[in-house]
Structure formats: structure tokens, C-alpha cells
Amino acid sequence: MPFPLSHLLHFTPELILIVGFVVLMIVDLIRPLRRAAGILALVILAAAGVVAMFGWPGTSQTIFATYSHDPFALFFKVFFCLATIVAVLFSLASFKTDAEYYLLLVGSALGMSLLSGAHDLILLFLTIEMVSIPSYILAGVYRGQRSSGEAALKYVLYGAVSTGVMLFGMSLLYGLTGSTDFDLIRNHFLQGSSSPITLFLAMLLILAGIGYKVAMVPFHFWCPDVYEGAPTPITAFFSVAPKAAGFAALLRLTVTLLPRGWEAGWDWPMLFTLASAATMTLGNLAAIAQQNLKRLLAYSSIAHAGYLLMGFAAASDLGFQAVLFYLIVYLFMNYGAFFVVDIVSRKEGSELLRDFRGLGYRAPYVAAAFSIFLFSLVGLPPLAGFIGKFYLFGALIDQGMVPLAVIGVLNSVVSLWYYVKIIREMFLRDPLKPVPLLTGVGAKVLLLALMIPIFVMGVYWSPIIAVAGEAFQLVLP
Amino acid sequence: MLLTLSIFIPTAAGLLILMIPRRMETLQRYVALSGTAVSFILTVIVFLNFNGSTSNFQFEESWIWVSSLGITYHLGVDGISLFLILLTTFLTFLCIISSWGSVKERIKEYHFFLLLLETGMVGVFCALDFFLFYVFWELMLVPMYFLIGIWGGPRRVYAAVKFFIYTMAGSVLMLVGILYLYFNTVDPVTGGRTFDILLITRQCHFPLGIQTWLFLAFGFAFAIKVPMFPFHTWLPDAHVEAPTAGSVLLAGVLLKMGTFGFLRFCLPMFPEAAIRFVPLISILALIGILYGALVSMVQKDIKKLVAYSSVAHLGFVMLGMFAFNLQGMAGSLLQQINHGLSTGALFLLVGVVYDRRHTRLIEDYGGIAKGMPLYASLFMIVMLSSIGVPGFNGFVGEFLILLGTFKANITYGVLGAAGVILAAVYLLWMYQRVFLGKIVHPENEKLHDCTAREAFVLIALIVFIIWIGVYPEPFLSRMEPSLQAVLDRIQEVSTAAPLVP
Numbered sequence: 016m017p018f019p020l021s022h023l024l025h026f027t028p029e030l031i032l033i034v035g036f037v038v039l040m041i042v043d044l045i046r047p048l049r050r051a052a053g054i055l056a057l058v059i060l061a062a063a064g065v066v067a068m069f070g071w072p073g074t075s076q077t078i079f080a081t082y083s084h085d086p087f088a089l090f091f092k093v094f095f096c097l098a099t100i101v102a103v104l105f106s107l108a109s110f111k112t113d114a115e116y117y118l119l120l121v122g123s124a125l126g127m128s129l130l131s132g133a134h135d136l137i138l139l140f141l142t143i144e145m146v147s148i149p150s151y152i153l154a155g156v157y158r159g160q161r162s163s164g165e166a167a168l169k170y171v172l173y174g175a176v177s178t179g180v181m182l183f184g185m186s187l188l189y190g191l192t193g194s195t196d197f198d199l200i201r202n203h204f205l206q207g208s209s210s211p212i213t214l215f216l217a218m219l220l221i222l223a224g225i226g227y228k229v230a231m232v233p234f235h236f237w238c239p240d241v242y243e244g245a246p247t248p249i250t251a252f253f254s255v256a257p258k259a260a261g262f263a264a265l266l267r268l269t270v271t272l273l274p275r276g277w278e279a280g281w282d283w284p285m286l287f288t289l290a291s292a293a294t295m296t297l298g299n300l301a302a303i304a305q306q307n308l309k310r311l312l313a314y315s316s317i318a319h320a321g322y323l324l325m326g327f328a329a330a331s332d333l334g335f336q337a338v339l340f341y342l343i344v345y346l347f348m349n350y351g352a353f354f355v356v357d358i359v360s361r362k363e364g365s366e367l368l369r370d371f372r373g374l375g376y377r378a379p380y381v382a383a384a385f386s387i388f389l390f391s392l393v394g395l396p397p398l399a400g401f402i403g404k405f406y407l408f409g410a411l412i413d414q415g416m417v418p419l420a421v422i423g424v425l426n427s428v429v430s431l432w433y434y435v436k437i438i439r440e441m442f443l444r445d446p447l448k449p450v451p452l453l454t455g456v457g458a459k460v461l462l463l464a465l466m467i468p469i470f471v472m473g474v475y476w477s478p479i480i481a482v483a484g485e486a487f488q489l490v491l492p
Numbered sequence: 493m494l495l496t497l498s499i500f501i502p503t504a505a506g507l508l509i510l511m512i513p514r515r516m517e518t519l520q521r522y523v524a525l526s527g528t529a530v531s532f533i534l535t536v537i538v539f540l541n542f543n544g545s546t547s548n549f550q551f552e553e554s555w556i557w558v559s560s561l562g563i564t565y566h567l568g569v570d571g572i573s574l575f576l577i578l579l580t581t582f583l584t585f586l587c588i589i590s591s592w593g594s595v596k597e598r599i600k601e602y603h604f605f606l607l608l609l610e611t612g613m614v615g616v617f618c619a620l621d622f623f624l625f626y627v628f629w630e631l632m633l634v635p636m637y638f639l640i641g642i643w644g645g646p647r648r649v650y651a652a653v654k655f656f657i658y659t660m661a662g663s664v665l666m667l668v669g670i671l672y673l674y675f676n677t678v679d680p681v682t683g684g685r686t687f688d689i690l691l692i693t694r695q696c697h698f699p700l701g702i703q704t705w706l707f708l709a710f711g712f713a714f715a716i717k718v719p720m721f722p723f724h725t726w727l728p729d730a731h732v733e734a735p736t737a738g739s740v741l742l743a744g745v746l747l748k749m750g751t752f753g754f755l756r757f758c759l760p761m762f763p764e765a766a767i768r769f770v771p772l773i774s775i776l777a778l779i780g781i782l783y784g785a786l787v788s789m790v791q792k793d794i795k796k797l798v799a800y801s802s803v804a805h806l807g808f809v810m811l812g813m814f815a816f817n818l819q820g821m822a823g824s825l826l827q828q829i830n831h832g833l834s835t836g837a838l839f840l841l842v843g844v845v846y847d848r849r850h851t852r853l854i855e856d857y858g859g860i861a862k863g864m865p866l867y868a869s870l871f872m873i874v875m876l877s878s879i880g881v882p883g884f885n886g887f888v889g890e891f892l893i894l895l896g897t898f899k900a901n902i903t904y905g906v907l908g909a910a911g912v913i914l915a916a917v918y919l920l921w922m923y924q925r926v927f928l929g930k931i932v933h934p935e936n937e938k939l940h941d942c943t944a945r946e947a948f949v950l951i952a953l954i955v956f957i958i959w960i961g962v963y964p965e966p967f968l969s970r971m972e973p974s975l976q977a978v979l980d981r982i983q984e985v986s987t988a989a990p991l992v993p
Contacts, residue, residue, distance in 0.1 A: 395630050396626065396627040396630045397627050397631065405667075408667065409674070412674075412675050413675045417672065425661075439641065439653060442638065442641065443642060443648065443649045476558070477558050477560060
């Protein structure tokens with residue numbers, strides 16, 4: 016099959032990232048330029064994001080027989096570029112580091128961009144690894160710090176296991192169907208010639224592998240340790256971008272291989288229902304006892320993975336649309352929350368709950384911003400987090416899945432407990448040392464930039480939800 | 493536009509206050525005062541132009557908000573919400589005045605939260621779209637949490653968190669109920685889905701089983717707010733620890749959200765389930781009346797006594813509402829207003845002595861009527877209205893409620909009447925111990941009487957207390973058409989089931 020070279024144009028965002036990656040590598044070698052690496056990374060990522068955005072919504076087509084060029088992929092490309100841009104800004108505001116660091120972030124963004132369009136098992140596997148490997152290094156970027164090294168090691172070990180499990184599932188699937196292309200696998204499924212048990216096992220192993228990436232219970236063990244040990248900007252990045260990448264892969268797999276009505280001999284939405292209920296309940300209950308805020312937010316991010324899985328349990332257009340919308344909202348509120356933790360922990364030396372005591376009087380602006388992010392994570396109107404949850408719960412009730420929706424809302428109440436604990440510490444208690452905690456203008460601007468979308472999308476979200484709906488038009492045979 | 497303005501002018505004033513430099517405290521107070529005053533005046537204009545002969549919604553405003561979901565920005569008032577809105581803006585206005593002398597810390601944030609709270613409260617009563625309603629409903633939580641938690645008493649942190657979690661637990665189940673209604677009703681005009689409360693009320697005819705679940709989902713949220721007997725434990729903590737203005741608004745307005753919710757949603761939307769729940773709710777209401785009164789009797793803290801008396805008063809409100817006749821319901825609605833005025837005034841009165849002595853224990857007082865004659869007389873008037881003595885507003889409300897209850901079920905009526913007597917016992921006994929007798933504590937000799945500002949706030953409330961007590965007609969006549977409409981809706985379905993269980 017000949018591939019017209021013009022198809023390469025669809026890869027412009029990735030090409031920009033590749034060129035940028037190489038440029039950053041060279042910059043790393045030239046000492047005087049190193050300082051500009053962060054800015055350069057920003058320019059590269061912004062260029063790739065803007066190019067991807069201009070392609071919107073485009074036409075859906077399969078290129079090079081392995082890659083889907085469709086609104087879904089474009090949506091995630093823009094999303095990943097944005098998520099990485101925020102991570103770079105966050106790092107610039109937080110700590111000085113080498114060009115190498117930004118190089119890895121750009122590399123990770125490249126992997127995620129490619130992943131969003133993967134339409135083939137091998138490409139999917141390769142892109143997932145392209146995201147994971149820079150992540151392992153990023154977790155250990157504080158070379159002198161034991162906890163950072165520990166985090167990196169844990170991440171590598173858990174990651175390797177999950178990769179192995181996923182690869183085993185993929186090989187089973189290939190053995191059963193004789194193909195790595197999603198379309199061909201799907202056709203094979205539809206003929207129904209393979210044994211459903213083996214198919215189920217193969218799919219389950221693949222989903223488990225991705226479940227590791229999104230920190231789904233029972234594959235979440237690595238998450239709190241890695242999040243606690245890694246430098247905060249990286250933790251924030253992990254909690255948003257690679258997690259969203261995992262969800263992108265999960266979405267494409269579910270929609271192309273496990274459509275509702277025909278479910279590979281198994282009730283997949285039921286499985287997602289159980290996973291979702293377990294993930295959010297465990298995440299929220301475990302978060303209650305945490306004293307370290309990075310750990311607390313790690314468990315909170317597990318809980319949020321559970322909320323996102325509700326969209327998969329609903330397995331309807333509305334449900335998947337809700338997942339996409341929620342990811343956008345989640346990006347802003349989670350980055351915001353981690354950013355505040357970073358601001359405080361850099362001044363206080365640790366990120367324990369007591370370091371936040373009386374923060375409302377030491378740094379009112381930062382504390383108020385933190386409250387906004389936390390209230391949005393709880394899902395209180397009129398903030399964007401509420402709208403996100405509103406769509407997720409709505410999708411469930413639309414499918415008649417009231418019990419899971421009830422579990423979901425009760426989880427919101429549980430989560431209120433520990434988020435409010437932080438707010439209580441900041442505003443209702445007097446500070447231990449009543450000295451103002453000063454923050455730079457850059458940090459304040461970044462906080463504002465993260466807060467504005469939360470307010471705006473809480474009141475006027477029609478355009479964003481429309482984009483999420485449009486993005487959901489996948490390439491289907 | 494009147495309603496929109498009266499909802500959002502407080503928020504606008506609040507945002508303005510945030511921009512005023514911290515040291516200009518008096519200016520901040522004046523901005524807050526004018527914000528609430530404008531809001532109050534606007535609602536008075538609504539009241540004056542209200543057509544009391546129809547059950548239709550008036551001053552309606554409707555804008556499409558999110559067309560893909562069928563969310564509209566839809567506001568309106570009817571005879572049920574009219575007085576609750578007036579009560580809200582009136583009490584908030586008075587709260588700003590009463591805080592003038594008593595709140596001295598973090599004035600800026602205090603007024604910001606108070607004004608934000610007003611937006612939420614007025615919004616809840618005006619909203620005719622479920623989405624909008626829910627946004628306003630939840631919007632009240634955060635300011636109230638901070639008001640209790642920052643400016644409250646010694647156990648404020650505990651009380652604030654308890655209040656927040658309790659109320660949130662109730663409201664999230666209501667969210668599930670709202671979404672269920674949304675996905676199961678169709679707008680007859682467009683054929684799409686809608687969040688419009690009026691359309692949903694008209695369209696929803698569910699089988700009894702589903703109605704029961706929906707009634708419970710909504711009723712749980714409202715029962716916590718009211719609070720009905722087993723869900724009342726957050727109330728004493730929140731009311732006692734909140735600053736005076738917080739207690740006034742909690743008792744005066746926030747509790748009414750629950751009773752209003754029953755009247756606006758549970759009864760007209762799930763009438764068959766409501767009929768089935770009459771015995772349960774009536775019995776819980778009676779337990780609330782008797783339990784609230786008995787617990788009030790043994791309180792050592794005046795504020796706690798007033799807080800528990802709310803449980804009893806709200807029991808009457810629920811009892812009258814579930815009598816399902818016009819007298820009972822009119823009494824119930826009127827009693828909501830009465831309770832807002834009388835209990836609001838009681839909390840303000842407690843605040844007056846607390847500001848002077850910083851104690852609320854009954855045993856720390858005694859004989860203070862000698863030094864504070866004006867205060868003692870104002871307290872007497874408010875207390876008599878709370879007891880339900882003829883000539884004051886409480887009597888009219890309780891009388892109508894008992895009339896309606898006797899008509900519906902004599903046993904409930906007899907038990908309810910016993911509660912009226914108990915109310916007299918705990919309040920009069922408290923009055924005797926605080927105001928009469930000899931001065932035992934020397935600190936109480938030098939207490940100065942009400943200042944002009946305190947007296948103004950209290951007299952403003954007493955004017956209405958006596959007005960409703962002597963001439964309730966303008967209030968009752970405006971309520972009746974709307975209440976009759978709710979009643980018709982119940983009677984429609986009760987032809988199959990007997991109305992009186």
C-alpha cells in the first residue's frame with residue numbers, strides 16, 4: 016500500500032516537537048544557551064499546540080495504516096501541549112534546572128501526542144513507552160535527594176511490570192486475531208471465531224496495563240509514593256498529563272474494540288463500574304488520613320481517576336464527552352492545587368498539613384486560590400469542577416445507573432472532608448509563625464491564569480463541551 | 493430585572509468591598525449596608541407590585557443559558573417565595589447593622605461572605621430552573637462555613653465543618669434526584685430535555701415506587717436543612733458557635749430552605765409519595781416539637797436554648813404543611829416567616845448581652861431587667877411572640893397550624909398543642925432567671941441598656957411581629973392562591989388514595 020507523503024503534513028505538531036527536541040539537545044551542549052532552555056521549550060510546545068489547534072476539527076482518516084488522524088487525536092494533542100506548557104511554567108517558577116529536564120518534558124509531550132492517534136497495538140505500545148521512560152527519569156530529577164531517587168526506582172519497577180502485563184495481553188490478542196491493527200482486530204471480534212474467555216483475558220491484561228498508568232484500583236500502589244517523592248512540578252505533571260494519556264488510550268481502545276452492545280463476550284461497562292466505584296472510594300478514604308499534602312493530592316488524584324471511570328461505566332456518547340470535559344477541568348484545578356503546595360513547601364521546607372496553618376493570614380491570595388482549586392475539586396458550584404461532575408453523574412443517570420451515581424456523590428462528600436481539612440487549616444486556625452509568606456508576581460499570575468478557566472467554565476462551558484463532543488467523533492470502520 | 497438585581501447587587505457590593513483597602517473599615521460597612529438596603533428596597537417593590545389573586549409566577553425572567561442541556565436562567569416569585577425573599581433581604585439588612593458594633597475583626601471578608609450568602613439565599617427562593625437552583629443552593633455553603641468558622645465561638649471549627657459536611661451530604665443526593673428528573677421528563681414544546689422547574693412539575697407523573705425514591709432523595713436534603721428530628725444534630729452546634737448575624741440568617745433563612753423545598757418540590761412533584769409519607773413526617777415533626785421543647789428547658793446556655801427552640805418551631809411548620817389543608821399550610825408558611833422574625837430577634841437579643849458580658853450562661857445573669865429596662869421589654873415582646881401569645885405573630889401561625897392539624901388528625905393536633913405549652917415553660921423560665929430577681933453577679937449592675945442601633949434593629953423586627961399578630965390578612969391573602977395550587981395538585985391524586993391517613 017503506497018503512502019502519499021502529504022500525509023506527513025498531519026504530523027506537523029509532532030514534527031515540531033521532534034525538531035524542538037533535537038534543538039534542545041544541542042542547546043544543552045552550549046553552556047550560555049542553557050538558561051534559555053525553559054523558554055525555548057515553551058515556544059516549541061506552544062508552536063506545536065497552535066498548529067494542532069489550527070487543524071481542528073479536520074477530517075477523520077487513517078494514515079500509514081496505523082495512525083488515526085481525527086478530532087479526537089487533535090483534541091488530545093492540544094491538551095498535552097497545554098498540560099506540558101503549564102508544567103514548564105510551573106518548573107520555571109519553581110526551581111532552576113538543566114536543559115535536560117525540559118528536553119524530557121518535550122519528549123514526553125511528543126510521546127503523548129503520538130499516542131493520541133495510535134490505531135495499532137505496536138504503535139500504542141511504543142508511544143506508551145515513549146511517555147513512560149521520560150517520566151521515570153523526571154521522577155528522579157533531584158539527583159541528590161533520596162526520596163526522589165526512591166520515587167524514580169519505584170516508578171520504573173511498577174511501570175516495567177505493568178508494561179510487561181500489557182505486552183502479554185497484546186501478544187495474546189495478536190495471536191488470536193493475527194493482526195495488530197485496531198480495525199482488523201475489531202472485524203475479527205465481530206466474526207466471533209475466537210474463544211471469548213481468551214479474548215477477555217487478553218483485553219483484561221491490556222486494560223490492566225493501562226490501569227497502572229491511570230492509577231486505577233487495584234493498580235494504584237505506586238502512585239502515592241511516586242507522587243510524594245518526585246519534585247512537585249513533576250508530580251503535578253504526572254497527575255495530569257500521563258494520566259490523561261492513559262485515559263486517551265483507554266478511550267480509544269474501549270470505543271473501537273469494546274463498543275456498547277457488543278462487548279467481546281463480557282460486560283465491560285460492569286467491569287468499569289466496579290473499577291470506578293473501588294477507585295474513587297479507596298482514593299477518597301485513604302486521602303482522609305494523609306498529613307502530607309502531596310500524598311493527599313496523590314490519593315485525591317486516584318479518586319479523580321475513579322470519577323473519570325464513571326464515564327466509561329456509562330459507556331455512552333454523553334459519558335465519553337463528560338470524560339473529555341472533565342480532563343480539561345481537571346488540568347486546571349489539579350495543577351493549581353499542586354502549584355500552591357509547591358509555593359508553600361519551598362518556603363516551609365515540607366508539605367505537611369501544619370505548614371498550611373494560618374496561610375489565609377500569611378498569604379491571603381495564595382490561600383484563596385488554593386481554596387478555589389479545592390472547592391472545584393470537591394465539585395461545588397459555580398466552579399468548573401462541578402460542571403465536570405455534573406456531566407459525569409448525568410451520563411450515569413441517563414443510562415439508568417443510579418447506584419453508581421449515588422456512590423459517586425457520596426464520595427464527593429467524603430472528599431469534602433479532607434479538602435475542607437486543608438481549608439480549615441488555612442483559614443480557621445491561627446498561623447504558627449505570623450510572618451507573611453511572600454510570593455513572586457510570576458507565581459501569582461500563573462495562579463490567576465489557572466483560576467480564570469475554573470470560574471469561566473463554571474458559568475459558561477458550552478463551547479468547551481461542544482469541542483469535547485466534536486472530539487469524540489472517532490475513526491470507526 | 494428586579495429579581496436579578498436583588499440577587500446580584502449584594503455580590504456586586506461584596507466584590508466592591510474586596511477592592512477597598514483594608515484600613516477603610518467604615519467605608520466597607522457602608523458599602524455592605526447600601527448593597528443590602530438596595531436589595532431590600534427592590535424586594536419591597538416586588539411585594540408592592542405583587543398580584544395576590546393568582547398562583548402564577550410573577551416578575552418572571554427567562555434567558556437561555558446552556559441550550560444543549562436545556563438550562564435556562566429562569567427566575568420568578570409566587571405567593572410561597574414572596575415572603576421568604578422579603579424576609580431574607582430584610583434580615584440580611586438588619587444583620588449588617590447589628591454587626592456594626594459587634595464584629596471588629598476582618599471586616600472586609602466578613603461582609604463579603606455575608607453578601608455572597610444573601611445572593612445564594614435570595615437566588616434559591618427565586619430560581620425556577622433546577623440547575624440554577626442547585627447552584628444557588630450550594631453557593632450558600634461556602635460563605636456560611638467561613639462565617640461560622642472564622643467569626644464564631646470557641647468550638648467554631650468543629651461546628652463549621654459539621655455544618656458543611658451535613659448539608660453537603662443532603663444536597664448531593666438531591667443532585668441525583670434532579671438529574672433523574674431531568675433525564676425522565678420531556679419538554680412538550682421542544683421535545684428536548686429541560687431543567688425548568690415549572691415544566692418538570694407539570695410533566696412529572698411517576699409511578700409510586702419511583703416517586704418514593706425521589707421524595708426521599710429530595711426530602712433528605714430538605715430534612716437536614718429544616719432540620720427534622722433525627723437530622724437536627726448539626727443545628728445546635730452551628731447556631732451556637734456562629735456569630736450573631738450567622739445565627740440570625742441560619743435560623744431565619746437557611747432553615748426555611750428545607751421547608752420551602754418540601755413545599756415547592758416534594759409536594760407538587762411527588763404528591764402520591766407525599767401522601768404516603770404523612771404519618772412518618774408528622775410523627776417526626778411531633779417528636780421534634782416535644783423533644784426540642786424538652787431539651788430547650790434544660791439548657792444552661794441562652795443561645796443553645798434558642799437554637800433548640802428552632803427544632804420545636806420547625807416541627808410545627810412541618811406538621812402544618814403535612815396536614816394537607818389550606819389552614820395548615822397557610823399557618824405553616826406564615827410560621828416560617830414568624831420564626832424568621834422572632835428567632836432572628838432572639839438571637840440578636842442574645843448577641844446584645846453577649847457583646848457586653850461575653851457569656852451566654854443563664855446562671856451568669858439574673859435581675860438585669862433593673863439596669864436594662866428597654867432591653868428587658870424588647871426581650872419580653874419577642875419572647876411572647878415566640879411562645880405564641882395572642883396579639884403576636886406566633887399565635888396566628890401556630891393557631892392556623894393546629895387548626896389544620898386537628899382537621900386532619902386529632903391525635904397529632906393534641907400532641908402538637910402540648911408543645912405550645914412547653915414553649916411557654918422554657919422561655920418564661922429562662923426569662924425569669926435572666927431578667928428578674930436580685931442581681932447576684934456584681935458585673936451585671938453596670939450593664940448599659942440597648943444602644944440606639946441595637947434598639948432600631950429590634951424595633952424594626954417587632955413592628956412586623958405585631959403587624960402579623962394583629963393584621964395578618966395582607967400576608968395570608970397573598971399566600972393563598974399559590975398554596976391552593978399545591979393543594980389542588982395533591983387532591984388531584986388523592987381521589988384514588990384517601991387524603992387523611
